[in-house]
Amino acid sequence: MTGTWELNGLLQRRLWIVTGKGGVGKTTVAAALGLLAARQGLKVLMVETHGLTHLAELFEAEGVSYEPKAFKNGLSLARIDPEPAFQEYVLRQVKFEFLYNAVFNNKYVRHFIDAAPGLAELLTVGKIWAFVEDEARRGKKPLFDLVIVDAPSTGHSLSLLTVPQVVVDAVRVGPLKNNAQQILALIRDPQKTLTWLVTLPEEMPVNEAVEMDEKLELQAKVGVGPVLLNSLWPQILGADSLQDLKKAKVDNPMLHLYRQRAEQSAYYRDRLRERLPSRQVLDLSLVYQTKHPLRIAESLSESIRAQLTGVRP
Numbered sequence: 001m002t003g004t005w006e007l008n009g010l011l012q013r014r015l016w017i018v019t020g021k022g023g024v025g026k027t028t029v030a031a032a033l034g035l036l037a038a039r040q041g042l043k044v045l046m047v048e049t050h051g052l053t054h055l056a057e058l059f060e061a062e063g064v065s066y067e068p069k070a071f072k073n074g075l076s077l078a079r080i081d082p083e084p085a086f087q088e089y090v091l092r093q094v095k096f097e098f099l100y101n102a103v104f105n106n107k108y109v110r111h112f113i114d115a116a117p118g119l120a121e122l123l124t125v126g127k128i129w130a131f132v133e134d135e136a137r138r139g140k141k142p143l144f145d146l147v148i149v150d151a152p153s154t155g156h157s158l159s160l161l162t163v164p165q166v167v168v169d170a171v172r173v174g175p176l177k178n179n180a181q182q183i184l185a186l187i188r189d190p191q192k193t194l195t196w197l198v199t200l201p202e203e204m205p206v207n208e209a210v211e212m213d214e215k216l217e218l219q220a221k222v223g224v225g226p227v228l229l230n231s232l233w234p235q236i237l238g239a240d241s242l243q244d245l246k247k248a249k250v251d252n253p254m255l256h257l258y259r260q261r262a263e264q265s266a267y268y269r270d271r272l273r274e275r276l277p278s279r280q281v282l283d284l285s286l287v288y289q290t291k292h293p294l295r296i297a298e299s300l301s302e303s304i305r306a307q308l309t310g311v312r313p
Ligand SMILES: Nc1ncnc2c1ncn2[C@@H]1O[C@H](COP(=O)(O)OP(=O)(O)OP(=O)(O)O)[C@@H](O)[C@H]1O
Pocket: 021, 022, 023, 024, 025, 026, 027, 028, 029, 054, 153, 230, 231, 232, 284, 285, 286, 287, 288, 292, 293, 296, 300
C-alpha cells in the first residue's frame, strides 16, 4: 500500500500486529494503538505472546492469562503461552480430555513444544487466528472488533508470520494443513490484517526496519501499515535557532547534546522516508515530561490519532 492511511480504514481491519527491533517501543506503541482504537468505540483485545507481561505491567492489569480479560473501557488483554494453546488445539482434535492427559503429561508438554521447531510459533499464531475468527466461523458476532498483538522482536515475529506456510508446504492433507491455510488466509488478507513497524531514528534500527519491511512484504506476504518512527528528539528549538547556535559555537554541553540529538533525529527521519518511499511514516516524539509508561502511551496515542486524522491535538 502506498500513500497515506486514514484512521477509519485502519480501524476496519481485524488484526494489527505491532513489530520492530527489541526495545524500540513496540509495547508502548501497541498500548497507544489499543487506547486509540478503544477511544474510537471499538472493542479491542490486546495480546502478548511468549508468556510476556509487558502490556499487563503497562496497564497495571492484574490476573492476565490465556483467557481474555476486560480491564478498562473497551480494552481486554490476553497472554498466549504455548502450553495452554497446545492443550486447546489437541483437545479440539481429540475432544477427550482424559485422552489428552493420558498422552501428554503436562510436565513434559513444554519440552515437547520446545523440541519441535516452529511449533510454539504455530500454536501462538493459531491462537491469534482463533481470537479473530472463532466466533465468525461458528456464525456468531466476533467478541472483539480488533485484535492487537504486541509481537516479539523482528526475527521471532517473522517466524510467527511465516510458519503457517512451512506447514502448508510440508503437510500433504489433514486438519493441520487446513488450519495453517486458514491462518494464512487471515494474515495475508490486507483488508483484515496489518503490521505496524516501529523503529528509532538511529542507524541500526533504521537499517533493520527497512530489511524487516521487505521481509514482511516478500516473505510473510502481509500488509504493512504505517511505520512509526519513535522517540524523535522533540523540536524544542526550531531549525533556524539550531543553525544560529551552531554558527555562534555556543559552548554549552547541554545545548551541544541537544543539537546533536535533534540533528540526528532529523537526519534519520529523512533517511527512513527516503528508503521506504511507499510507506507513510508517523513521527512520534520522545516523551520527556513523564516516566509513567501509561502516560507515555497516552501521549503517543494522541499523536498517532492527530497524524492519521490530520487533526492537531
Ligand atoms: N516515545 C517515547 N518517549 C519516551 N519513552 C518511551 C517512548 N517510547 C518508549 N519509551 C520507553 O522506552 C522503554 C522501552 O519501550 P517498550 O517497552 O515499549 O519497547 P519494546 O520494543 O516493547 O521492548 P522489548 O523489545 O523489550 O519488548 C520503556 O521504558 C518505554 O516507556
